[in-house]
Amino acid sequence: MKPRLARYLPILTWGRHYDRSALTNDLVAAVIVTIMLIPQSLAYALLAGLPAEAGIYASIAPILLYAIFGTSRALAVGPVAVVSLLTATAVGQVAEQGTAGYAIAALTLAGLSGSFLLLLGVFRLGFLANFLSHPVIAGFITASGILIATSQLGHIFGIEAGGHTLIEMIVALLSHLGETNPITLVIGIAATAFLFWVRKGLKPLLRSFGAGPLLADIVTKAGPVAAVLVTTLAVWAFGLQARGVSVVGEVPQALPPLTLPSVAPDLLRQLVIPAILISIIGFVESISVAQTLAAKKRQRIDPNQELIGLGAANLGAAFTGGYPVTGGFARSVVNFDAGAETPAAGAFTAIGLAIAALVLTPLIYYLPIATLAATIVVAVLSLVDFSILKKTWSYSHTDFAAVAVTILLTLGLGVEIGVACGVILSVALHLYKTSKPHVAEVGLVPGTNHFRNISRHAVQTDPHVLTLRVDESLYFVNARFLEDLIQDRVTEKGALRHVVLMCSAVNEIDYSALESLEAINHRLRDMGVGLHLSEVKGPVMDRLKTTHLLHELNGQIFLSQYDAWKALTEPGKIVA
Incomplete structure (x- = not known):
C-alpha cells in the first residue's frame, strides 16, 4: 500500500531523504526565484x-500543491506568458475586464483546467500530449511571443x-499614437533597455569585478526588482501619476483569499474548450521543461503524475x-541553476511570496504599468524563435508547412484559433506521415543473414520472390495503401510465386489492417501467389492467433527473413 501511495504522493519519496544540505540548497534557490517571481507574477496578471x-x-x-504531487525536482509552477495570454483571450469573450465576472471566469477556467488535467492523470492519458508535434508547438509559442510583446506596446506608450x-x-x-504619454514612454523604453542589458550584460560585468557566481546570479535575477524600485520611486517622488502615468494602484495586503469557481452551466460551456486547450499547451510546455532538467541529473519524470500535480496546482x-x-521555462531554469534539489524549493518560494503579499504590496501602489509591460516584453521575446522555420525547411517541408501555418494563423486569427489549428495540424501531420508508410523491397x-533495401545496397534477389519490409505499424489509415502497393508490385512482376511481408518494424495491426491482409491473401491465392510473413513480433502474433488469417x-x-529466403528461393534463379 505504501509504494502505491508514494506513487501518487512523490513527496513521500524525496521527503524521506531530505537533509540539511538539501535544505540549504533549496532555501538559496527559493530566495533567487522569489526575487524573480515578484515582478513577473504582477506582470503576468496584467x-x-x-x-x-x-x-x-x-x-x-x-x-505548494505541486510540491506535494509533482515529480520534477526543479519545475517552478505559476503564471506563464502564453497561458496568461490564452486566459485573457478566453475570459475576455465571456466577461468585461475589470469586473467581478471577469475574475470569477478566470477562477472557473483554472478549475476546469485542473479538473481536465486530473482526469487525464488518473486515467494515465499523458501520452495524448505526444500528438502535439514539437515544430507546431514551437510555431505557436513564437507567434504567441510576438502577440504578447505587441499587446504590451500600448502600456509602454x-x-x-x-x-x-x-x-x-x-x-x-x-x-x-497621437495620444502617447511622453513620460510613460520614457519610463517604458528605459525599463525595457535596462532589463535587456541586465539579461545580457550585468552578469559578465559583475564577474569581471570579481563577484562570485552565486552573487552575480542573484544580482542579475534581481534586475527586474531594481527596475520596479527605481521607477516606482520616480513616480512617487515626482508625482508622475498626476501627469498621466498609469500605476498598479492599491493591492490588498493579505494572503490569498478562499474563492469559489462558478458552476453556471452557460459559463462552463463557454470555457470548457479554452480550458482543454490551455491544459494541453500548459502540460506540453511543462513536461518538456521538467524532462529536460531531470535528464541533467538522471532523474525520472512521470508524465501521468505530472498531470495530477499540474491539475492539483490549477485547482489550488x-x-x-x-x-x-503551469511550469514556466525561465523560472524553472533559474530554480535548477540556483541549486534546487527537491520540490521543497518551490514550497519555500511560496512562503516567500506569501510574506511579500502580506508586507510588500503597499509599496507597489506607484509601480508604473509601463514597467510591468517592459518586464513582459523582455521575458517573452526570448520565446520568439524563427530559426525553427529554417530548421524545418531544410529537414522536412511538411513540418515547415505546419510551423508556418501555425504562426500565420495565430498571428492573423488569434491564439485560440492558432492553438486549436496547431492541435489539428499535429494530428493531421501524424496521420499523413503514417498513411503512406515506407515500404522497401529488400x-x-x-x-550475411541480413536483408537491406535493394535501392541502397548491392543485394541478392530472386525473380520469383518479392520481399517487402513494412516500416510502420499497420492501421486503418495505411491499410488500403499496402493493399494497392502489393497489387501493383505483383502485377508488374508476372513471374512472382511468393510475396513475403517482413514485419520487423510492425508493432501493431488493427482490425482494418487485418481485413486488408485477409483481402491481400485472397487476391494472391487467386493469382497463384503465396503470402508469407516473417519476423512477426510476439504481441502482434498473439493477436493474429485469435483470428482466421493464420489458418487461411x-x-x-x-x-x-533468412529462414524465408532459404525456404522460398531457387538457387539457380538468384540474381546478385
Missing part, C-alpha cells in the same frame, strides 16, 4: 487582464490599444484567487 495581486495568489497555493490579432493590435496602436489557483498556471546482403494464409510464417 497580461491576463486581472488585478496585480492575482499573479501573486496564483504563485502560492499552486506551488501610455495609450489604449486592444485587439486579439497582430493586425488589430498594430492598427489600434497606430490610430492612438481556482480556490485561492488565481488563474490557470534482398540478401551477400555473405496462402503461405507460411517464418521466424526470420
Whole structure:
C-alpha cells in the first residue's frame, strides 16, 4: 500500500531523504526565484487582464500543491506568458475586464483546467500530449511571443490599444499614437533597455569585478526588482501619476483569499474548450521543461503524475484567487541553476511570496504599468524563435508547412484559433506521415543473414520472390495503401510465386489492417501467389492467433527473413 501511495504522493519519496544540505540548497534557490517571481507574477496578471495581486495568489497555493504531487525536482509552477495570454483571450469573450465576472471566469477556467488535467492523470492519458508535434508547438509559442510583446506596446506608450490579432493590435496602436504619454514612454523604453542589458550584460560585468557566481546570479535575477524600485520611486517622488502615468494602484495586503469557481452551466460551456486547450499547451510546455532538467541529473519524470500535480496546482489557483498556471521555462531554469534539489524549493518560494503579499504590496501602489509591460516584453521575446522555420525547411517541408501555418494563423486569427489549428495540424501531420508508410523491397546482403533495401545496397534477389519490409505499424489509415502497393508490385512482376511481408518494424495491426491482409491473401491465392510473413513480433502474433488469417494464409510464417529466403528461393534463379 505504501509504494502505491508514494506513487501518487512523490513527496513521500524525496521527503524521506531530505537533509540539511538539501535544505540549504533549496532555501538559496527559493530566495533567487522569489526575487524573480515578484515582478513577473504582477506582470503576468496584467497580461491576463486581472488585478496585480492575482499573479501573486496564483504563485502560492499552486506551488505548494505541486510540491506535494509533482515529480520534477526543479519545475517552478505559476503564471506563464502564453497561458496568461490564452486566459485573457478566453475570459475576455465571456466577461468585461475589470469586473467581478471577469475574475470569477478566470477562477472557473483554472478549475476546469485542473479538473481536465486530473482526469487525464488518473486515467494515465499523458501520452495524448505526444500528438502535439514539437515544430507546431514551437510555431505557436513564437507567434504567441510576438502577440504578447505587441499587446504590451500600448502600456509602454501610455495609450489604449486592444485587439486579439497582430493586425488589430498594430492598427489600434497606430490610430492612438497621437495620444502617447511622453513620460510613460520614457519610463517604458528605459525599463525595457535596462532589463535587456541586465539579461545580457550585468552578469559578465559583475564577474569581471570579481563577484562570485552565486552573487552575480542573484544580482542579475534581481534586475527586474531594481527596475520596479527605481521607477516606482520616480513616480512617487515626482508625482508622475498626476501627469498621466498609469500605476498598479492599491493591492490588498493579505494572503490569498478562499474563492469559489462558478458552476453556471452557460459559463462552463463557454470555457470548457479554452480550458482543454490551455491544459494541453500548459502540460506540453511543462513536461518538456521538467524532462529536460531531470535528464541533467538522471532523474525520472512521470508524465501521468505530472498531470495530477499540474491539475492539483490549477485547482489550488481556482480556490485561492488565481488563474490557470503551469511550469514556466525561465523560472524553472533559474530554480535548477540556483541549486534546487527537491520540490521543497518551490514550497519555500511560496512562503516567500506569501510574506511579500502580506508586507510588500503597499509599496507597489506607484509601480508604473509601463514597467510591468517592459518586464513582459523582455521575458517573452526570448520565446520568439524563427530559426525553427529554417530548421524545418531544410529537414522536412511538411513540418515547415505546419510551423508556418501555425504562426500565420495565430498571428492573423488569434491564439485560440492558432492553438486549436496547431492541435489539428499535429494530428493531421501524424496521420499523413503514417498513411503512406515506407515500404522497401529488400534482398540478401551477400555473405550475411541480413536483408537491406535493394535501392541502397548491392543485394541478392530472386525473380520469383518479392520481399517487402513494412516500416510502420499497420492501421486503418495505411491499410488500403499496402493493399494497392502489393497489387501493383505483383502485377508488374508476372513471374512472382511468393510475396513475403517482413514485419520487423510492425508493432501493431488493427482490425482494418487485418481485413486488408485477409483481402491481400485472397487476391494472391487467386493469382497463384503465396503470402508469407516473417519476423512477426510476439504481441502482434498473439493477436493474429485469435483470428482466421493464420489458418487461411496462402503461405507460411517464418521466424526470420533468412529462414524465408532459404525456404522460398531457387538457387539457380538468384540474381546478385
